[in-house]
Amino acid sequence: xxxxxxxxxxxxxxxxxxxxxxxxxxxxxxxxxxxxxxxxxxxxxxxxxxxxxxxxxxxxxxxxxxxxxxxxxxxxxxxxxxxxxxxxxxxxxxxxxxxxxxxxxxxxxxxxxxxxxxxxxxxxxxxxxxxxxxxxxxxxxxxxxxxxxxxxxxx
Amino acid sequence: xxxxxxxxxxxxxxxxxxxxxxxxxxxxxxxxxxxxxxxxxxxxxxxxxxxxxxxxxxxxxxxxxxxxxxxxxxxxxxxxxxxxxxxxxxxxxxxxxxxxxxxxxxxxxxxxxxxxxxxxxxxxxxxxxxxxxxxxxxxxxxxxxxxxxxxxxxx
Amino acid sequence: xxxxxxxxxxxxxxxxxxxxxxxxxxxxxxxxxxxxxxxxxxxxxxxxxxxxxxxxxxxxxxxxxxxxxxxxxxxxxxxxxxxxxxxxxxxxxxxxxxxxxxxxxxxxxxxxxxxxxxxxxxxxxxxxxxxxxxxxxxxxxxxxxxxxxxxxxxx
Amino acid sequence: xxxxxxxxxxxxxxxxxxxxxxxxxxxxxxxxxxxxxxxxxxxxxxxxxxxxxxxxxxxxxxxxxxxxxxxxxxxxxxxxxxxxxxxxxxxxxxxxxxxxxxxxxxxxxxxxxxxxxxxxxxxxxxxxxxxxxxxxxxxxxxxxxxxxxxxxxxx
Numbered sequence: 066x067x068x069x070x071x072x073x074x075x076x077x078x079x080x081x082x083x084x085x086x087x088x089x090x091x092x093x094x095x096x097x098x099x100x101x102x103x104x105x106x107x108x109x110x111x112x113x114x115x116x117x118x119x120x121x122x123x124x125x126x127x128x129x130x131x132x133x134x135x136x137x138x139x140x141x142x143x144x145x146x147x148x149x150x151x152x153x154x155x156x157x158x159x160x161x162x163x164x165x166x167x168x169x170x171x172x173x174x175x176x177x178x179x180x181x182x183x184x185x186x187x188x189x190x191x192x193x194x195x196x197x198x199x200x201x202x203x204x205x206x207x208x209x210x211x212x213x214x215x216x217x218x219x220x
Numbered sequence: 221x222x223x224x225x226x227x228x229x230x231x232x233x234x235x236x237x238x239x240x241x242x243x244x245x246x247x248x249x250x251x252x253x254x255x256x257x258x259x260x261x262x263x264x265x266x267x268x269x270x271x272x273x274x275x276x277x278x279x280x281x282x283x284x285x286x287x288x289x290x291x292x293x294x295x296x297x298x299x300x301x302x303x304x305x306x307x308x309x310x311x312x313x314x315x316x317x318x319x320x321x322x323x324x325x326x327x328x329x330x331x332x333x334x335x336x337x338x339x340x341x342x343x344x345x346x347x348x349x350x351x352x353x354x355x356x357x358x359x360x361x362x363x364x365x366x367x368x369x370x371x372x373x374x375x
Numbered sequence: 376x377x378x379x380x381x382x383x384x385x386x387x388x389x390x391x392x393x394x395x396x397x398x399x400x401x402x403x404x405x406x407x408x409x410x411x412x413x414x415x416x417x418x419x420x421x422x423x424x425x426x427x428x429x430x431x432x433x434x435x436x437x438x439x440x441x442x443x444x445x446x447x448x449x450x451x452x453x454x455x456x457x458x459x460x461x462x463x464x465x466x467x468x469x470x471x472x473x474x475x476x477x478x479x480x481x482x483x484x485x486x487x488x489x490x491x492x493x494x495x496x497x498x499x500x501x502x503x504x505x506x507x508x509x510x511x512x513x514x515x516x517x518x519x520x521x522x523x524x525x526x527x528x529x530x
Numbered sequence: 531x532x533x534x535x536x537x538x539x540x541x542x543x544x545x546x547x548x549x550x551x552x553x554x555x556x557x558x559x560x561x562x563x564x565x566x567x568x569x570x571x572x573x574x575x576x577x578x579x580x581x582x583x584x585x586x587x588x589x590x591x592x593x594x595x596x597x598x599x600x601x602x603x604x605x606x607x608x609x610x611x612x613x614x615x616x617x618x619x620x621x622x623x624x625x626x627x628x629x630x631x632x633x634x635x636x637x638x639x640x641x642x643x644x645x646x647x648x649x650x651x652x653x654x655x656x657x658x659x660x661x662x663x664x665x666x667x668x669x670x671x672x673x674x675x676x677x678x679x680x681x682x683x684x685x
Contacts, residue, residue, distance in 0.1 A: 073228055076254045077247055077398065079391040081452075086387065087594040088557045092232055095553055099231045129552040131684045133598040142391075185684065219596045219650065232551065236544040236607075242439040243405055243542065247398045284397040286529045288443040297546075340529065374441045374495065383538055386564045387557055402542055409541045 066209050070097040071146035071171070078142075085140035091132065094165050094182055097149040101163075126191040130160065134182035135217045145170030147179075153207055154214030159196035160187045161207075164215035181215045221364050225252040226301035226326070233297075240295035246287065249320050249337055252304040256318075281346040285315065289337035290372045300325035302334075308362055309369030314351035315342045316362075319370040336370050376519050380407040381456035381481070388452075395450035401442065404475050404492055407459040411473075436501040440470065444492035445527045455480035457489075463517055464524030469506035470497045471517075474525035491525045531674050535562040536611035536636070543607075550605035556597065559630050559647055562614040566628075591656040595625065599647035600682045610635030612644070618672055619679030624661035625652045626672075629680035646680045 072093050080086035085093075140147070148168040155162040163184045169177040188197045227248050235241035240248075295302070303323040310317040318339045324332040343352045382403050390396035395403075450457070458478040465472040473494045479487040498507045537558050545551035550558075605612070613633040620627040628649045634642040653662045 075230075075247070075251050077250065077390065077396065080387065081389040081391065081393045082591075083391045087597065088387065088553060088560055091556055091597075092230070092553045095232065096230050126547075128604070129601050131598075131600050131682070132552065132556075133596075135596050136594050139593070217596070232545065232553065234546040235542065236546065236548045237436075238546045241542065242442065243398060243402045246401055246442075250398055281392075283449070284446050286443075286445050286527070287397065287401075288441075290441050291439050294438070372441070385540075385557070385561050387560065402540070405542065406540050 067150045067152040067212065068101050068210065069171070070100050070149045070151055072097050072100075072149055073146045074140075074143055076142060082139075083141075085142075087134075087136060090136070090140070090167070090180060091134060091182070093147065093167070094134075094149065094184065097151055097165065098163055098184065101151050125188050125197050127186040127188055129184060130187045131185040132183070133217065134180055135219055136180045138177060138179050140167075140179050143170055145173070152212045153210045154183060154212065155185075156199070156204065156207060156211055159189075159198055160185060161199070162186075162214060164212075166215070181217065183215050222305045222307040222367065223256050223365065224326070225255050225304040225306055227252050227255075227304055228301045229295075229298055231297060237294075238296075240297075242289075242291060245291070245295070245322070245335060246289060246337070248302065248322070249289075249304065249339065252306055252320065253318055253339065256306050280343050280352050282341040282343055284339060285342045286340040287338070288372065289335055290374055291335045293332060293334050295322075295334050298325055300328070307367045308365045309338060309367065310340075311354070311359065311362060311366055314344075314353050315340060316354070317341075317369060319367070321370070336372065338370050377460045377462040377522065378411050378520065379481070380410050380459045380461055382407050382410075382459055383456045384450075384453055386452060392449075393451075395452075397444075397446060400446070400450070400477070400490060401444060401492070403457065403477070404444075404459065404494065407461055407475065408473055408494065411461050435498050435507050437496040437498055439494060440497045441495040442493070443527065444490060445529055446490045448487060448489050450477075450489050453480055455483070462522045463520045464493060464522065465495075466509070466514065466517060466521055469499075469508050470495060471509070472496075472524060474522070476525070491527065493525050532615045532617040532677065533566050533675065534636070535565050535614045535616055537562050537565075537614055538611045539605075539608055541607060547604075548606075550607075552599075552601060555601070555605070555632070555645060556599060556647070558612065558632070559599075559614065559649065562616055562630065563628055563649065566616050590653050590662050592651040592653055594649060595652045596650040597648070598682065599645055600684055601645045603642060603644050605632075605644050608635055610638070617677045618675045619648060619677065620650075621664070621669065621672060621676055624654075624663050625650060626664070627651075627679060629677070631680070646682065648680050 074085065074093075078085045078089040078093070080089075148171045150166040150168065152164050153161060154164040163186065165182045165184075167179045167181070169179065188199055189195060190197050229240065229248075233240045233244040233248070235244075303326045305321040305323060307319050308316060309319040318341065320337045320339075322334040322336070324334065343354055344350060345352050384395065384403075388395045388399040388403070390399075458481045460476040460478060462474050463471060464474040473496065475492045475494075477489045477491070479489065498509060499505060500507050539550065539558075543550045543554040543558070545554075613636045615631040615633060617629050618626060619629040628651065630647045630649075632644045632646070634644065653664060654660060655662050
C-alpha cells in the first residue's frame, strides 16, 4: 500500500531555467517524508497524516545514509500540489528505505510521472551514535506500507 | 478588505535555532503575494485565489523596490498553514505597496501575530525598463483591497 | 569605518527571472552579518574576519526585530563575490542596527550599488527571553564601526 | 585526474539539527559542478576554474537525469570551504556522469570524507529536446578528468 502525500510547490522552487530545480525536488521529497512520518502526538492540531509514525522518533534520531533520484520530466510551476506516492522498499533492523514516485497533481489528465527516488534512513541513538533497532510497534504499523523497492532504469 | 492566504510551512524553513528563519519569512510572504496575484487565466486548473489580479502581468514585469518586515515573535514549526493577511497599502501610478500581517494558523487560540511587513513593487516594461502605468481594470479590481498602510512600531 | 565582506553568489540564488531573488538578497546579508560577527575563538581554523565580535554570543541570543531593504538594480549571476559594506548604524542598550550597502565585485568598473539594507537585532537571555545589555567590551570593540544609519530613499 | 572545487558553506545550509541538511549537500555539489563547467569566455572577470568546459553549453542544454549520494558523516558548520573532488565517471555519447567526493576543508587534519555522489547529465537540443552528441573538442578537453566511476558502498 502506498501513501499519497500532496506537496504544494513554491514559486521559489523554480530555478533560472524556469522549472523546479533538481535539488528542490529532493526537498519536496523531504517534506513528503516528514509529513508521512509525523507523530500525531506531537501536535494536537496536526493534520493527522502520520500513518507511518509509530514509536520511532523522540529518543531516536534518523540519519540519512543514501539517496537516489531519477528525473524523468521537468516539473513546471503548478498551482495544485504534486502527488507524491510514498512507500517502504525495505524495512531493515535499524534502517528503512523510503521510496517515492512523483506524479502530476491529482485529477489532471494525463497523469505524468516526473521522477522516482529513494532515501535510506538509519535510526541511531543521539547520545552514542549507535544504530537502534526499530521496535515491534513501528514494524507492525509500517508493515502495510512495504512494497517492492523502486526500480531505477538509469544508473 | 484583506485577503487571507494560507501558507504551509516546510520543515526546511527552520534554521539551526529551530524556528522559521528570518529570511524564510520573506519567502513565505513572496509565496502569499504570488498566490494573491495569480491570474486565473494562466492555469485552468488553478485554485482561483487570484482575486487581486486583473490585467497586470503578461507584458508587464513587476520589480521589487523596497521591502520591510518587523518580527514580533519567533515562528515554530507548525503543521497547519500560517494565515497571511494581505492588502494594498498604497496604489500609485506605476507602483503598489503590498502589506501583510502574519498570523498563527486559523482556528487556533489565542491568535498570534508573528510579524508585519510590506513590499513595494514597481511595474515596468520588460523591454525598455520604463515604469508602466497600472491600468483602469486592475485599479478597479484592486480598489476593494486598499486599506491604511501597515504601521511599523520599530524602525 | 565600514567592513567589506565578500559573499560568493550561488547559481541557485537566481530565480525564474534569471536574477538574484529578492529574498536571497537578504540571505546574502545574513551570511555577511554572520561572518562579520564570527567569534575568532569559536574555530581555530577560522578566517578571522570577526572584527565585530567581542563578547556577545555564547550565553546571549540575538533575535532579529526588524529588517528593511531597498533594491536599486537587479543582480545578475556573478562569479566574483559581491562586496558587502557593513557597519553599525545604531548601538543601543540591548540592540544594534546593522547597515549594509551591496556593491558589485571589487575591482570591476563601474562600481554598481545594487541595494541598501538594515537589520535590527536585540540581544536576549536565551533562558528568560529578557533583553540583555550589551557589555562594555563589545561596545568598545564596535565603536569604530558606528556610522550614520543607512538612509532609504523610498519607503 | 580530479578537480578540487572549494565551496564555502552558508550558515543557512544548516537545518534544525544543526548540521548541513542532506538536500543542501546536493546544492553544494550543484555549485561545484557549475564552477567546474563554467566557460571562461562567458565572463572575462571569471575566476577561470572552468577547465571542464569545452564547447558544450551555449546552444546545448544539460538536463539532470539521475543523481545519487551516500552520506558518510554529518557536516557541521565550517568557516573554511569544503574541498569537493570532482571527476568524470563516464563520458557517453550524449551524456556524462559527474562524480564527487566531499572532503573537509583543505589543510585540516585528519581529512574527513563526508560523502560521495554522482550526477548524470544528458545534453539535449533546447528546441527539439533531442539528445545532442558531445563534440570532439569537449571530449578531448574532458578526457584527462575521466576516472573510475564512484563506488557506493550502500544502495
